[in-house]
């Protein structure tokens with residue numbers, strides 16, 4: 211009896227953690243947390259040419275960053291080769307697998323012939339019926355042999371996938387697949403079944419690209435007289451053009467989104483909805499609610515579309531609601547990575563000023579990167595003027611003089627507060643016969659470099675009087691000299 215819920219996430223360290231892999235990890239994790247079960251992390255690193263230890267490290271880091279912590283492992287397949295060999299031999303001894311002496315050249319030639327004749331190719335079973343004496347003779351000659359699983363000639367394998375429903379495969383459509391290569395290395399099927407069995411995995415939750423592997427693995431469990439886990443395959447993730455998500459569509463690794471300033475909780479929420487609709491069709495779902503509501507039966511088998519705009523929206527929602535104790539260190543880190551020492555650091559009340567700037571900008575940020583990017587002027591005097599904003603808001607010939615006057619009056623006013631600054635600006639506009647909006651827009655570009663920013667008077671207070679006047683004068687000068 212398998213009563214305990216045990217799942218596994220089994221990445222191959224041949225690349226970074228792909229968002230599809232992260233979605234698989236997340237669904238495993240949610241399923242385990244929901245059921246009070248265990249998630250095992252297994253590194254499928256038997257492909258020595260393509261697996262790299264630094265990629266394993268990167269995968270572990272990405273999982274940790276997402277908060278998807280495993281309960282057991284990591285278990286490395288490369289350390290279990292003896293176990294796989296023993297299992298292949300067991301199957302051979304039980305008469306469920308056999309040695310195959312066909313060389314790669316022979317197999318290739320047969321495949322080519324089948325292709326030329328437009329026949330679907332599957333291994334023709336040449337070595338299936340070799341008499342034992344012949345096997346011994348070939349072995350004695352030192353001929354390398356793979357071990358192939360012997361698929362029954364007739365009948366079907368059927369399983370009830372928790373997402374895709376009943377799946378039935380005719381054994382005639384399966385070939386005698388290799389378990390152990392002639393160099394002694396296991397194939398994917400052998401490693402997966404040996405591990406899932408030894409780890410007492412109750413539910414195999416993985417991408418739909420593995421559906422066609424499942425009947426072969428079920429046949430192995432049956433041959434081993436072992437309990438068969440429940441299978442749940444997750445829908446594919448497509449790009450907006452409905453093609454399978456790939457580099458062509460932009461970043462595909464979790465690490466790349468981290469670098470782009472996406473919050474882990476936003477990415478987790480976004481990935482969770484790639485195939486699963488939480489009750490009530492809510493979009494923003496806190497992780498505790500996800501754990502509570504997660505149900506594989508509610509996962510759709512239709513392909514999911516990776517919508518970058520939605521991720522950006524979700525990220526801004528999460529940033530908007532991020533508690534100060536999470537947001538402030540993230541922004542500081544971002545500024546320091548970008549080489550921007552907040553100028554507030556040199557002043558009294560440094561921390562308070564910094565915080566005011568962050569809180570003013572919080573609801574406008576789409577990513578954490580914005581703080582060192584579009585919002586740069588709030589943290590350093592060294593910022594560029596956006597050429598589009600300049601063209602639009604500094605085109606009036608009167609602007610330099612107006613900004614100079616505004617600087618002088620703000621320097622002289624008694625009350626440099628929200629209402630006071632606004633009064634000064636409106637009085638000046640009226641006196642000079644220009645619309646207040648013209649002056650507001652021109653001043654916004656002067657203070658922030660941007661045509662779009664928080665309310666001008668809020669910006670002024672956050673920057674402080676000295677900085678405001680010197681930036682207004684600097685802009686006026688740059689226009690005169692430009």
Ligand code: GLU
Pocket residue numbers: 220221222254402415416417420
């Ligand atoms: N290592 C496989 C992959 O990365 C997963 C195998 C499995 O889940 O059965 O796709």
